[in-house]
Amino acid sequence: MTHLVLNNVSFQYPDGTQALENVSLEIPQGQRIALVGQNGAGKTTAVKLMNGLLKPTTGEVIVGEWNTTSKTTAQLSRKVGYVFQNPDDQIFHNEVIKEVRFGPKNMGFDLERVEEMTQWALELCGISQYAEENPYNLPYSMRKFVTVASVIAMDSDIIILDEPTAGQDKIGLEILGNLLETLESLGKTVITITHDMEFVTTHFKRIIVMANRRIIADDQAMTIFYQDDILTESMLKPPAVAQMAALLNIPHAVLSKKELIAYIKSHYQPLSSE
Numbered sequence: 001m002t003h004l005v006l007n008n009v010s011f012q013y014p015d016g017t018q019a020l021e022n023v024s025l026e027i028p029q030g031q032r033i034a035l036v037g038q039n040g041a042g043k044t045t046a047v048k049l050m051n052g053l054l055k056p057t058t059g060e061v062i063v064g065e066w067n068t069t070s071k072t073t074a075q076l077s078r079k080v081g082y083v084f085q086n087p088d089d090q091i092f093h094n095e096v097i098k099e100v101r102f103g104p105k106n107m108g109f110d111l112e113r114v115e116e117m118t119q120w121a122l123e124l125c126g127i128s129q130y131a132e133e134n135p136y137n138l139p140y141s142m143r144k145f146v147t148v149a150s151v152i153a154m155d156s157d158i159i160i161l162d163e164p165t166a167g168q169d170k171i172g173l174e175i176l177g178n179l180l181e182t183l184e185s186l187g188k189t190v191i192t193i194t195h196d197m198e199f200v201t202t203h204f205k206r207i208i209v210m211a212n213r214r215i216i217a218d219d220q221a222m223t224i225f226y227q228d229d230i231l232t233e234s235m236l237k238p239p240a241v242a243q244m245a246a247l248l249n250i251p252h253a254v255l256s257k258k259e260l261i262a263y264i265k266s267h268y269q270p271l272s273s274e
């Protein structure tokens with residue numbers, strides 16, 4: 001069990017850029033969270049603080065019983081796995097299976113567990129058939145799955161996915177949705193940064209919205225996508241169904257195609273063909 005806490009965390013990059021200001025947050029083990037907000041809001045900085053790649057300038061980040069300030073990234077990676085935004089910043093092996101195997105091997109798992117976790121991760125990410133390929137012969141969306149597999153194979157309590165939906169087609173998004181279900185059933189905490197609001201409303205109950213270096217909302221989709229001040233400040237575009245519901249003046253929150261169609265069917269008469 002690894003409880004994650006950020007207490008009044010601020011962060012400044014060495015060039016003076018203030019990337020986070022007084023961010024406080026608590027994530028109990030096992031939650032599935034979407035982290036959203038405009039480019040530059042501070043999302044990647046926030047998650048890099050969670051796995052110790054960055055240390056807070058002020059405030060504290062607590063991972064389980066550890067304060068990240070006194071731990072190395074290698075120590076923290078046992079508890080918090082981070083899938084980089086750009087897979088090419090992460091991949092360094094010339095064979096997919098070697099890349100995925102590296103993490104569990106490095107954690108010191110016995111050989112049998114290394115193989116078991118590697119095969120499980122490859123399968124869950126839909127890339128078993130590319131195990132012997134050079135990752136750089138695969139398209140970006142597949143390379144992203146190689147990095148996801150490499151991290152989930154390490155079996156950490158907390159898993160952070162930085163923009164896994166970028167460049168994914170329908171099948172890729174289905175694989176990701178299924179992956180989230182599986183990780184939740186295993187009791188993992190999964191924090192996902194994404195710009196895909198359809199994906200957010202379909203797969204996440206808790207959504208954290210960042211804007212201008214701060215958290216401006218931490219709530220469910222029903223609240224976030226129907227609150228004008230949050231949408232304005234974060235510049236988030238609600239999912240298409242919510243936009244259509246607003247155009248139709250539907251008086252309550254609608255977040256799925258099913259709900260939208262049901263409303264239309266019950267309120268509008270079909271046009272007669274005569």
Ligand SMILES: Nc1ncnc2c1ncn2[C@@H]1O[C@H](COP(=O)(O)OP(=O)(O)OP(=O)(O)O)[C@@H](O)[C@H]1O
Nearest residue numbers: 013015017018019038039040041042043044045046
């Ligand atoms: N290495 C760095 N040095 C200096 N400034 C940085 C560095 N990395 C990020 N920043 C700046 O910190 C701020 C927050 O960036 P961050 O990458 O955390 O935002 P983000 O919400 O993840 O954006 P995106 O959705 O584009 O990934 C931005 O102003 C960004 O330009």
